[in-house]
Amino acid sequence: MSARKVLADIKRDLEPFVGDKIRLRANRGRKKVIEKTGVLESTYPNIFVIRLEEKQVERRVTFSYADILTDAVQLTVFRGDEDINIKSRSC
Numbered sequence: 001m002s003a004r005k006v007l008a009d010i011k012r013d014l015e016p017f018v019g020d021k022i023r024l025r026a027n028r029g030r031k032k033v034i035e036k037t038g039v040l041e042s043t044y045p046n047i048f049v050i051r052l053e054e055k056q057v058e059r060r061v062t063f064s065y066a067d068i069l070t071d072a073v074q075l076t077v078f079r080g081d082e083d084i085n086i087k088s089r090s091c
Contacts, residue, residue, distance in 0.1 A: 010065040013086060014043050014075075023076040024050055026063070040077075 017040050024036050038052040041060065052059045067073040068086065075086040 006069060007065040010068050010086075011043055011045075011048075014040065014048055014065075017077045017079075017084075017086075018042060021078045022050065023078070024052075024061075025074040025076075026067075027072050040075075 020040055022038060022040050024034070024038060026034050028034060036052050036054070038050045038061075041049040041051045043049075047062045047064050049060055049062050052061060063073050068075065077084040077086065
């Protein structure tokens, strides 16, 4: 399976969750891990955007689909009573 197809599959898996509340866990290197809650705002061909609401500031952060593939970013979607983990499909 080509890398492009895997990244396209991740994008396709994320698209139905645009506008939903998600929990983001991102590994920023050197033992720095951030855990935030936000909304999946939009998906683009190479990146996706998450809107974070921190204290009184609204922030947008972007990640690439490769971040999900390499487990640098883990997403959990809150839908009703269930939590859905977005995982990459390994090659």
